[in-house]
Amino acid sequence: EMDGYDATKNIRLMPPPKNKIPIIAMTASVTKEEIDKCFSAGMDEYVPKPFQPKDLLAKMKGLRNKI
Numbered sequence: 001e002m003d004g005y006d007a008t009k010n011i012r013l014m015p016p017p018k019n020k021i022p023i024i025a026m027t028a029s030v031t032k033e034e035i036d037k038c039f040s041a042g043m044d045e046y047v048p049k050p051f052q053p054k055d056l057l058a059k060m061k062g063l064r065n066k067i
Contacts, residue, residue, distance in 0.1 A: 005041040012042040022063040026051065 002010070004025065012019050024045045025038035038046050044066075045059045 004043075005037065008041045008043050022060075022066070024056070024059055024063070026056075 004027075008023050011021060011023065022045070023043045024047055025035075025043045026047050026049055027034060027038070028049045030048045035046050044063055047056050047059055
């Protein structure tokens with residue numbers, strides 16, 4: 001078993017194009033340390049829980065423009 005950080009790190013080690021898949025962190029922890037940990041692991045965006053669907057969709061649309 002692995003957590004989201006380990007899963008992200010493993011995805012980022014895959015060969016292209018798999019390693020470029022957008023990853024959005026979703027966690028109830030909103031500390032700066034936790035957010036930094038998400039980005040350090042290779043995640044592209046962060047959405048705190050509980051979240052509004054419109055906020056998640058906005059993050060997804062923003063990442064779609066980067067692909």
